[in-house]
Amino acid sequence: MNKQPISTGSEWTFELIAKYDQEIGRIAAEFGLDTYPNQIEVITSEQMMDAYASIGMPLNYNHWSFGKQFVETHQNYKRGRMGLAYEIVINSNPCISYLMEENTITMQALVIAHACYGHNSFFKGNYLFKTWTDASAIIDYLLFAKSYISQCEERHGVSAVEELLDSCHALMNYGVNRYVRPQPLTTDEEKERQQAREEYIQRHINDLWNTIPKKEEEANPEAVLFPKDPEENILYFIEKNAPLLEPWQREIVRIVRKVAQYFYPQKQTQVMNEGWACFWHYTLLHQLHDEGLVTDGFMMEFLHSHTSVVYQPPFDSPYFNGLNPYTLGYNMMQDIKRICENPTPEDREWFPDIAGTDWKKTLDYAMRNYKDESFILQFLSPHLIRELRLFTIMDDAEKPNLAVTAIHNESGYRQVREDLAAQYNLGNREPNIQVYSVDVRGDRSLTLRHFMHNKQPLSDVSGEVLRHIHRLWGFDIHLESIHTDGTVSVRYHCPEQSPLEESGTLI
Amino acid sequence: MSYIIDRRLNSKNKSTVNRQRFLRRYKKHIKDAVEDAVNTRSIKEIDQGGNVTIPRRDISEPVFHHGEGGIKNKVFPGNKEFVVGDEFQRPQGGSGGGSGQGKASNQGEGEDEFTFQINQEEFLDFMFDGLELPYLVKKQLNNTTQYETRRAGFTNAGSPDKIHIVRSLKAAHARRIALSGKDRRKIRALKKEISELEPLLPNDEIKKTIHALHKEIESLNKKLKSVPFLDDFDIKYNNLIKVPVPSSKAVMFCIMDVSGSMTQSIKDMAKRFFILLYLFLKRNYKQIEVVFVRHHTHAKEVDEEEFFYSRETGGTIVSSALDLTSEIIEKRYSPSDWNIYVAQASDGDNWDGDSSKCSQVLSNSILNTVQYFAYVEITTGPHQNLWHEYEKLSSAWAECFAMQQIREPADIFPVFRSLFEKKVEGAT
Structure with missing residues (x-):
């Protein structure tokens, strides 16, 4: 192939962004990525800080805690203590991605590949997002929430609303449904319900039924336990059952609950989501290079930021700040591809199902059907454990010392894998x-x-x-x-x- | 298909409201920080914005999470020499390795403070929050130049943009009723007549009469039709008139002692006090005039620059400044037009025998003309005769005379606040 590179300089223009987006989109489609339409918005650093402050959303209701967040970000940024993210991407339909105007064209292309095709396809495909979020409705809902809450402020005073929101925010992590999912009724169930309804109506029409004496236990009020089953969604329980809340207060509780639910999948898929996006920006941009559409200089700049994103400092480094989800996710994705393409005997033993299969299908399947915890439990290979040199430390408060309980050896692989998966289990963390x-x-x-x-x-x-x-x-x-x-x-x-x-x- | 949008021109201050909410919530902390700054800064930068520091625990938002204790298994990368069964001591907080919780430990170790900046505008807002000039009275001026436009009913003349549609149509409706009422009544009577005659048909005579009646109705209807739907004089206009507004003009006299007994540090405190006063007036009262009077053995009216920054010195005769003040009041600021305020700062040291003259000048020619007289004595030593003379005055003129003592720079802001705190209506 002998094509002209799309750009040679480092300045970006809207035409260049459009061209890169078109090419990257074409390659992504060739790889079989299924995405929402993209809405790419170029913003300034101040606007980026605004976006940070409203938990990444383009609009949100007003609350002092967002102000605190903003003040803090602003302060840190001004003093040069932190850089801003290159992009923010929102799980909506169309999928909104923010690009910073300070980025070079290489960075813009990287961000487009990462956010507009990586994250975007993850939002559209992963089962948690499919189950719990409605990408096409979220912006409208936030708009509603914002105006509803500002109406409440006008009517009931800023302080009253602020107090209520404070309380709701304290319980935000307990405002999500974890397991119940509203399942569509089958036709059998539908019929059953209809019969039950008919019977109920019949019973009320026919006075004869009313003459049948009631059973003793039914009349006994002592056995009442309310709620009948324990409820894990505390905010939901409060919204429905708190005795003293006004209707507007219940609505606000509901708004906070809905927002929490919207973000719930993101908390559980951080490793996968970032890993998936990193894997795809790496793959897509390399494809661009292979086709001769970008220069070697472009690739050098890209690889420089790519490696710093997926760098994992060891535990004793001064830069160590926990396991880097980008590193873990990216390496796992690459590892799955390796297992599919060049399986070793060890891989065949550990992953008989996927060794030697089509990597695109396998990755796609993994992306759709797992969250961090189960993804690690299923796909973390001994090869990668060795490469990252993972080990487990047990911190038992009753014992005087910390103990190393598993390392990257034959007897430790499973243990490390389980411990790491448990670390990403939201149920253990909260x-x-x-x-x-x-x-x-x-x-x-x-x-x-x-x-x-x-x-x-x-x-x-x-x-x-x-x-x-x-x-x-x-x-x-x-x-x-x-x-x-x-x-x-x-x-x-x-x-x-x-x-x-x-x-x-x-x- | 992708859309690419340039959002850079959109407003960038989306977080302003949230930021204000945040400031509102931590007003108390910010006020403390402002007071601190006012007390420690140099005069020139006293009104700059500043840093505000809040302890982190005060702004945290509590959520349920795990505390210390129990069993925690944690996976780390980069193993070098550990094997299963190795044991080692818990690292003592801070270091990145070991069992450190990675980020933002909740256990208080290394808990830093939350520091942020407020700008000058906000700084001054907090500085002068809740202060005002006491007993400010609105005085009507003869040569008043301020007008306010008010609505005053409706008129029959005006420009088209002021047409009041509802009023106009109401008037038209009323006119139509008034002009056509008589004819309508007539028509109704005629119709009734016809209906009474009709049963007698057929009869030629009656037929003729009915015909005539119909003719008459027709002509009346024509007359009705000629009443216009909307006439010129139906149209009403909103009437706007200009009303002169009583204005609250005020003048503040700043009297400062610069005599030899005032040491550099005392002068500095006095200047600080007046700087605060000056900033406060400039910010909150648009139409205020400030007169600076400086004195040692004799008084002189000076401008702002000279007042704050010149270094002249000499003996002390306080009454000279008061004389000059009352002279200026007489000449330029008639009490019937002006709210007059006086703030005086001194170390309390005065020429013997002059203090009684001071209180005389005050009670005879100043206190009866001013709204408020504030005296600040800056001294660490015992009070001298000027203070005692003034004390006598303060009981006699309780509602317009206030005196306070400043001992050290930290007192300046509190004293300033107590002198100019909002006073509740009716309390004297």
């Missing part, structure tokens, strides 16, 4: 707290239960969070930390109780 019961017939107090994981207690700000729950619920709040054997470890109360009172309220 304390498992659920609504356990409400004293419906008594003082209406709400009892939450914290099911302890690995004996880890709650942090000392929990009391403050309880005060927020108390504000929403309006009556006493109790929180119990439960050991795995069912015994209660700690009790928190809001308002706080004297020890004497506490001993009297043992359940």
Whole structure:
């Protein structure tokens, strides 16, 4: 092939961006990436900071915490303590990506490949995003939320709304549905329901039915436990059941809940999402180079930023700041491709299903059907564990020393892999707290239960969070930390109780 | 298909509202920081913006998370020599390795403070929040130049842009009713007559009468039609008139002692006080005049530059400044037109026998003309006779005379605030 490179300088123009986008889009389609249409927006660094402050969204309701975020970003940026991201991409339809005007044309091309085709296809294909987010509705919903909340501020005062939002934000992580998913009814179920309805109506028409005596247990009110099953979505429970909230307050709780739910998949797919995007910008831009559309200088600049993005400092380096999700994700994606193309005997033993298959199909399947935790558990290979030299350290508070429990050797691969996967399990990272019961017939107090994981207690700000729950619920709040054997470890109360009172309220 | 949009020209201050919310929430912290800055800065940069520092725990947003304790398994990269079973001590916070929580540990170690900047505008806002000139009275001026446009009903003449449509159509409607009422009544009567006659048909005589009646109705209808739907004099215009507004003109006299007894540090404090006062007036009162009076053994009216930055010195006769002030008031600022304020700063040192003269001048020719007189004594030593003389005055003129003492630079801002705090209506 003997084509002219698209550009030779480093300045970007809109025409060049359009041309790069067209070429990258063509190659992406050839590789089988399925994307939403792209909306590429060029913005300034100030606008980027604005976007940072409103959790990356093009618009959001007003709250002081976003102001705090903005002030902090602004301050750090001005002092040169941090650089801004090259791009922000939003899971919407069309998929909105922000490009910074300071970037060179190489960076713009990199960002287009990374965000507009990498992230974009991940948003469209991954099962978590498909299940929990509605890309075409999010912007409209935020618009609604913003205007609704500003109306509430006009009507009920800024302070009242601010307090409510503070409380909701404190519970944002507990405002998501994790497992239940609204499934469409099958025709059988539909029929069943219809029959039940008919029967119900029939019963009310036919007085004869009413003469049948009721069973004893049904009439017994003592056995009532409310809610019937523990509820993990605390904000949902409050929205539906808090006794004292006004309708507008419930709506605001709902808004915060919806926003939390929208971001929930992103929290669980950070490694995969970034890894996928890095893998594709690497692959797409190399293809561009192979076709002679970009210069060698372009590739040098690109590789320079690519390597710094996926660099993993070792644990004892002063730059170490945890495992870099970009590194892990990118290397896993490349590793899967390697296993498909050039499997070693070890790979054949560990991954008999994918060794030697078509890498595009395998990667696509992985991207669609996994989240970080399951992705690592399924695809982290011994080869990569060796390459990254991963090892596990156990920190048991009851023991005086830290201990190395697994390293990159034959006996350690599985252990390291499980530990790493567990590290990305949201259920382990966040304390498992659920609504356990409400004293419906008594003082209406709400009892939450914290099911302890690995004996880890709650942090000392929990009391403050309880005060927020108390504000929403309006009556006493109790929180119990439960050991795995069912015994209660700690009790928190809001308002706080004297020890004497506490001993009297043992359940 | 991709859309490429240039958003760079869109407004970039989307976060302004959020930022203001943030400032509003941490008003108290910011006020403290501002006060601090005012007390420590040099005079020239006193009104610049500044850094505000808030302890991080005060601005944190609490969420449930795991605390210290329990069992934590963590995977790290870059193993060099560890093998299974190795044990080593917990590193003591801070270092990147070991069990450090990576980022933002919640356990207080190395918890830094949250520092950010506010600009000059905001700085001054916070500096003078809740302050005002006391007892400011609106005085009507003879040669008033300020007018306010107000609505004052409707007129029959005006320019087309001021037409009041509803009023105009109402008037037209009323006119049509008034002009046509008589004819309508007549038509109704005629119609009734016809309907009474009709049962008597057929009868030639009656037929003729009915015909005549119809003719009459027709001519009346024609008359009705000629009443115009909208006439010139129906049209009403909004009437706007100009009303003279009473203006609140005010003048502030700044009287500063620059005598030899005033050491450099005391002068500095006095200047700080007046700088605050001057900034406050400039910012909050558009139409205020400031008169600077400086005195040692005799007083002189000076301009701003000289007042704050010149270094002249001599003995002390306080009454000279007060005499000059009352002279200027008499000449230029008639109390019926002006709100008059006086702020005086001194170290309390005065020529013997002059202090009683001061209180005389004050009570005879100044206090009865001013809205408010504030005296600030800057001294660390015992009070001298000027303070005692003034104390007597302060009981007699409680509502317009205030005095405070400044001992060290840190007192300046609090004293300034207490002198110019918003006073609740009615409280004297």
